[in-house]
Every structure is written in C-alpha cells, then in structure tokens.
Amino acid sequence: MDREPGWSVRLKLTLSYAGFLMVAGTLLLATVWVFLLRYVPEVTTLSPGVRRTPGPLPHMPDRSDLFDAFVWKAAAAMGFLLVFGLLGGWILAGSMLAPLTRITAATRQAANGSLSHRIHLEGQQDEFRELADAFDTMLARLEAHDAEQRRFAANASHELRTPLAITQTLLEVARNDPDRDTGELVERLHLVNSRAIDLTEAMLLLSRANQRSFAPEHVDLSLAAEQATETLLPLAEERGVALETSGDIAPTSGSKALLLQLTTNLVHNAIVHNLPEHGTVWVTTSVRPRTVVLTVENTGETLTRQLVSTLTEPFQRGTGRVRGDHAGVGLGLAIVKSIAEAHNGALTLDPRPGGGLRVTVELPARRRRATSSGLDPRRAAGDGRASTPRRQSLSPAAGADEIAEKPR
Known part of the structure; x- marks a missing residue:
C-alpha cells in the first residue's frame, strides 16, 4: 500500500522525550525564579533610620541584578537540556524500537515467501517479545500449512492424473482395436469416471471443511x-x-x-x-x-x-x-x-x-x-x-x- 512519507516513530519519540524534558526544565526554572523573587526586592533603598557607616555603601542586589544573573544561566541550562533531550531521546528510542525493527524485517521476509525465518527475540517478557513470539508461532503455522498444501496439491494432481491416464489408455486400446467388445470398455470407463468424481467431491468437501x-x-x-x-x-x-x-x-x-x-x-x-x-x-x-x-x-x-x-x-x-x-x-x-x-x-x-x-x-x-x-x-x-x-x-x-x- 502506497503512503505519503512521514516522520519516523523514532523521530517522534525523540521529539517527545526532548519536549517533555524542556517542559519539565521550564517549570523547574520558573518555580526557582518565583521563589527567588520573594526574597529579592525590586529596588534596593536604605531606610531613614539606618545609620550610615564610614566607607563605601555595601551593594544590595535587586531584581534587575537577579535577572542579569539568572536568565542567561537559565537559557544555557535550557539549551543543554534541549541538546541532551534530543541526543538521549534518539538513542533511547532507537534502543526501544530495535525489536520492532527485527519484527519488521521478519515480516518483509515472510511477505517475500520466506516462512522459515524466525525472530527468536531474546530477553525478558514484555510487549515486544510477546509480539515476536506470537509472530514466530504464526510463521510456524503458516509454514506447516504451506507444506501441507504443497503435499496435498502434489498428491491431488497425482491422484487425478491416474484415472485420466487410465481413461486415455482404454480409449487408445479401443481405437486400435475396433472389433473389441465395447461393453467391457464402457464398464471400465464408468468405474474410472466414478472414482474421479468421488475424488473430486472428497476434495471439495475437504476444502469446505477447511474454510x-x-x-x-x-x-x-x-x-x-x-x-x-x-x-x-x-x-x-x-x-x-x-x-x-x-x-x-x-x-x-x-x-x-x-x-x-x-x-x-x-x-x-x-x-x-x-x-x-x-x-x-x-x-x-x-x-x-x-x-x-x-x-x-x-x-x-x-x-x-x-x-x-x-x-x-x-x-x-x-x-x-x-x-x-x-x-x-x-x-x-x-x-x-x-x-x-x-x-x-x-x-x-x-x-x-x-x-x-x-x-x-x-x-x-x-x-x-x-x-x-x-x-x-x-x-x-x-x-x-x-x-x-x-x-x-x-x-x-x-x-x-x-x-x-x-x-x-
């Protein structure tokens, strides 16, 4: 079936992992930012009753200083999370989809007529291995059914050829000997024809039962x-x-x-x-x-x-x-x-x-x-x-x- 090309499942999973990581990082940084804003004033001022000490005044950070110090580091962290999410998601998705790749390859081989191939997916039981085992079982049944059908077709052709060959022989004998008694010939042809009809009816009944x-x-x-x-x-x-x-x-x-x-x-x-x-x-x-x-x-x-x-x-x-x-x-x-x-x-x-x-x-x-x-x-x-x-x-x-x- 022809389909338009689209994104691979691996790419979709990679973008999903990276997107989830970015959303989680954004929420975390936003929580930290809101928490810090509670303790950092918007503008730093000295109260009138505070006594000034000799020398330079100490620097009191305000929100503008917090913005300058926090935003760029947060942007760098988000960039790191994006790269890490894409690379890690790509590797993780490839590892998880590796069994599906083997199942797909086996399916293509089966579609080309190779029913003897098996996946034999190793590892502990999970959804992919359950699918692989079910596919192997299906291939084994298809291979056995195909072999049975081949044997049946070969045997059926042989069994059907036999009465036809006998009929041809009897007709040739009758043609070469016109003076031969036709009553015996007709009786033998009737028996051979009856056997061929019985065989055909039995094969039709067998096909009906199988369907x-x-x-x-x-x-x-x-x-x-x-x-x-x-x-x-x-x-x-x-x-x-x-x-x-x-x-x-x-x-x-x-x-x-x-x-x-x-x-x-x-x-x-x-x-x-x-x-x-x-x-x-x-x-x-x-x-x-x-x-x-x-x-x-x-x-x-x-x-x-x-x-x-x-x-x-x-x-x-x-x-x-x-x-x-x-x-x-x-x-x-x-x-x-x-x-x-x-x-x-x-x-x-x-x-x-x-x-x-x-x-x-x-x-x-x-x-x-x-x-x-x-x-x-x-x-x-x-x-x-x-x-x-x-x-x-x-x-x-x-x-x-x-x-x-x-x-x-």
Missing part, C-alpha cells in the same frame, strides 16, 4: 451415529461385519451435514478396514463435563503407531488393510480431521491391542439450559429424547427393520 463455511446449529452426535450405521448396514452385511452402537445423547453445535459426513467416514473406514470374516465395529457416544465424544472402534490387523500417525494425511492408506471395491480415495480420515478441527474439536487415533483401530472425536458440548416448564434439560437438549443410555446392535444376519434397542 469453516457453515452456520452452526444444534446437532446430536448419537443421532448422526445411528443414521450412519443404518446407512452403511448393507455394506456391513456384504462384508460380514457386525455393527454395534451405544451411548448417551451427545449434543453439540456445528454443521449437521459435515458432522454426519464425519461419522459416516469413520464407520465406513471401520467396515472396510476390518477382518475378512466375522469383524465387528463399535460406535459409542459419551458426554463429558465440557465435551462430547464419538468413538469408533473396529477389529482388524495389528497396526503400528508409526502407521497410525500417518493415516490422517491426505491420500494415505494403510498398506494391506484395504480389500474389495471400497478402498476410497485416501481422504476419509483427512476429511474427518478437518471437520473436527473446523468444529474446534480434536481427532485421536490409537491402535487396539488385539488388532484394529480406535478413533476418538472430541467436540465442545452444547450448553444445556433448564426450562421453566420443568422439563429435563437433557431431554430438551436431545431433541425431545430421553437421556437413557442405549445399545443398538446391527448384525449381518439382521435386516434394517429388525434393529432392536434395549437399555444398556
């Missing part, structure tokens, strides 16, 4: 868990995985669509990344003093903590854990993490001792308000449902219409 472009509304995580498990029950039946849901009403605030997508992604991953036969998925919700918790656990192969720590990265898939046609696009847990962070929550992944994964999402709880009509606040916060804990078991052998709820 936090949603209006908060009342959401019950337990309802989202029930809806997700019922939706994915056919997939669980196909893979021989039993679904079990239990827990309390878990009221929070956020986007219903995004939180339902979060729950659906977790349950889908738990079904897909499971044992080949007789697998189980546990979906539970709980309430803590300030937060609500959604936990999704599944059976499966034993995972290392090193592998688990990478699963939330975009386009990361657990090697050997995916089977069938539901491998996804590698953005499931990345989307879950972004949605949780967009709702001021946290995502935790832990390997289960017996194999499989435990995923925990913790979100801020919605404040409950007691009503004057005497309704139970838990009932009011849970869309009219009682807060009795419940357990819901969805097994592959039972249809969706045979789901039974019973107290835990």
Whole structure:
C-alpha cells in the first residue's frame, strides 16, 4: 500500500522525550525564579533610620541584578537540556524500537515467501517479545500449512492424473482395436469416471471443511451415529461385519451435514478396514463435563503407531488393510480431521491391542439450559429424547427393520 512519507516513530519519540524534558526544565526554572523573587526586592533603598557607616555603601542586589544573573544561566541550562533531550531521546528510542525493527524485517521476509525465518527475540517478557513470539508461532503455522498444501496439491494432481491416464489408455486400446467388445470398455470407463468424481467431491468437501463455511446449529452426535450405521448396514452385511452402537445423547453445535459426513467416514473406514470374516465395529457416544465424544472402534490387523500417525494425511492408506471395491480415495480420515478441527474439536487415533483401530472425536458440548416448564434439560437438549443410555446392535444376519434397542 502506497503512503505519503512521514516522520519516523523514532523521530517522534525523540521529539517527545526532548519536549517533555524542556517542559519539565521550564517549570523547574520558573518555580526557582518565583521563589527567588520573594526574597529579592525590586529596588534596593536604605531606610531613614539606618545609620550610615564610614566607607563605601555595601551593594544590595535587586531584581534587575537577579535577572542579569539568572536568565542567561537559565537559557544555557535550557539549551543543554534541549541538546541532551534530543541526543538521549534518539538513542533511547532507537534502543526501544530495535525489536520492532527485527519484527519488521521478519515480516518483509515472510511477505517475500520466506516462512522459515524466525525472530527468536531474546530477553525478558514484555510487549515486544510477546509480539515476536506470537509472530514466530504464526510463521510456524503458516509454514506447516504451506507444506501441507504443497503435499496435498502434489498428491491431488497425482491422484487425478491416474484415472485420466487410465481413461486415455482404454480409449487408445479401443481405437486400435475396433472389433473389441465395447461393453467391457464402457464398464471400465464408468468405474474410472466414478472414482474421479468421488475424488473430486472428497476434495471439495475437504476444502469446505477447511474454510469453516457453515452456520452452526444444534446437532446430536448419537443421532448422526445411528443414521450412519443404518446407512452403511448393507455394506456391513456384504462384508460380514457386525455393527454395534451405544451411548448417551451427545449434543453439540456445528454443521449437521459435515458432522454426519464425519461419522459416516469413520464407520465406513471401520467396515472396510476390518477382518475378512466375522469383524465387528463399535460406535459409542459419551458426554463429558465440557465435551462430547464419538468413538469408533473396529477389529482388524495389528497396526503400528508409526502407521497410525500417518493415516490422517491426505491420500494415505494403510498398506494391506484395504480389500474389495471400497478402498476410497485416501481422504476419509483427512476429511474427518478437518471437520473436527473446523468444529474446534480434536481427532485421536490409537491402535487396539488385539488388532484394529480406535478413533476418538472430541467436540465442545452444547450448553444445556433448564426450562421453566420443568422439563429435563437433557431431554430438551436431545431433541425431545430421553437421556437413557442405549445399545443398538446391527448384525449381518439382521435386516434394517429388525434393529432392536434395549437399555444398556
């Protein structure tokens, strides 16, 4: 932004210090002058009754003598204070503004694209050092976000290039072999196109979660868990995985669509990344003093903590854990993490001792308000449902219409 040149802060502080010193010196000298005038007469005269002694009369100073003796020395003192105030103020202002100069230099380097530079301002805590520490923290987050965006762009371009390359290959094969059966070609092109669409939709959803472009509304995580498990029950039946849901009403605030997508992604991953036969998925919700918790656990192969720590990265898939046609696009847990962070929550992944994964999402709880009509606040916060804990078991052998709820 172009601005007209003006006085520097250092010069302004210097003039302020010098001006304050001059005002203080003037007031001090004026006080001394008024004090002296009380004891020095305007004109010196001898009283008629005073006896004169032989010899010359002693000199009795009056105000004119005081003026001649005081004013020039006061002017010299004021000049000294002016010079001292300007020089001392310039040095003092430069010393105080030195940290600001380093912060400005770091800001310019960051504006030029150098996010790795840090100020590291030494010394005890004060306003400048607090600003420098906050700026260093901001640079660290920007650098991490920039690196993440670069990795995401590289991975996304690779993932998007793959279906396009496959499509081009299939079309070239069809062009070189006109007598080839087109039915198989169309089916394969349909599968490749569906994967590209799924990948694009997942990337758009991830971008929406990162931008936090949603209006908060009342959401019950337990309802989202029930809806997700019922939706994915056919997939669980196909893979021989039993679904079990239990827990309390878990009221929070956020986007219903995004939180339902979060729950659906977790349950889908738990079904897909499971044992080949007789697998189980546990979906539970709980309430803590300030937060609500959604936990999704599944059976499966034993995972290392090193592998688990990478699963939330975009386009990361657990090697050997995916089977069938539901491998996804590698953005499931990345989307879950972004949605949780967009709702001021946290995502935790832990390997289960017996194999499989435990995923925990913790979100801020919605404040409950007691009503004057005497309704139970838990009932009011849970869309009219009682807060009795419940357990819901969805097994592959039972249809969706045979789901039974019973107290835990």
